[in-house]
Amino acid sequence: MVIGLTGGIGSGKSTIVKMFSEFENIAIYIADDEAKKLMNTSAEIKNQLITEFGEQVYINNKLNKPYLASIVFNNKERLSTLNAIVHPVVNKHLQHFIKENSNKDYILYENAILFENGSDSFCDKIITVTAPIDIRINRVIKRDNSTIEEVKSRIKNQWNETKKNLQSNYLIENITLTKSKEQVLKIHNYLTEKIS
Template structure:
């Protein structure tokens, strides 16, 4: 089975595009969701995260996400350490998941596909883009956060210009109907190219 990596900056609409591919019958693996599950369930990860960030990283109910975010998104060293704890476990989980899938290709959606070299393990990549102003508006509306917080998160991701050099395909996600057409056409193209 071919593996197509899908990524895009915060607010670009990766989730929307992923749902469109899913409606076409493509198996979808959302790396960030699996990372969150592992953060909550894995005793090994919990132990390592507490060693890195302190006891406040977890409450009796599970990961203390606001605390963890406040630490790692303001410190690139801590973010890299955190990724080093979680990404190898996600990669192992993904391999097992792929072996159980049926179909011609699957999509692995990951926010930092290029930043952490995950694209090197994909047969091709899709970059979802949108103008920065629109992306900021989307995240502010979705997460109920201030513009400054969105810009802070954006600093931890590469600029689209840098990602464009590594992407095989680009979907500009501004108008929902146009995006549907782009996804459908790309699905046909990938099926013909790789399968």
């Protein structure tokens, strides 16, 4: 069983993933981390990125993140091109991970753009992490040293909360750690049919 976990920027997905990681018989796949690794290790991705964005996209065989970011930031077309190169390889990698972990109770698949890139199609259930917009903005400003404008523009690039919430099976309102932990445990119990 694959359980998608998503949420807007600043909703606190990483915190929730950490809470899930305390359960023994589940496997966790974090799309963003795996994509970063694959961009440095997959020959298929490397070749396509060099063809598309030029030789400078790698320095000493390492992804030149600032260079790539400067190209795709605020350019939806170039960002789509990047995603079209990276996502299929990540999806293949995920399918392999699912097979390898088929003995687990479920696989938690964390992806910030789960709906936006169509990855929700191979999830059995979906959890969306939410938080009031002002809390989300403050978290991102603290975390990334961003300005309010930068955060708002990043939020604008993601699906709106209502749209995500309507397509989710479970919602976790992530405001206080205690409340979030209770919600995580409840969902885990449902998923593993240990309903108390």
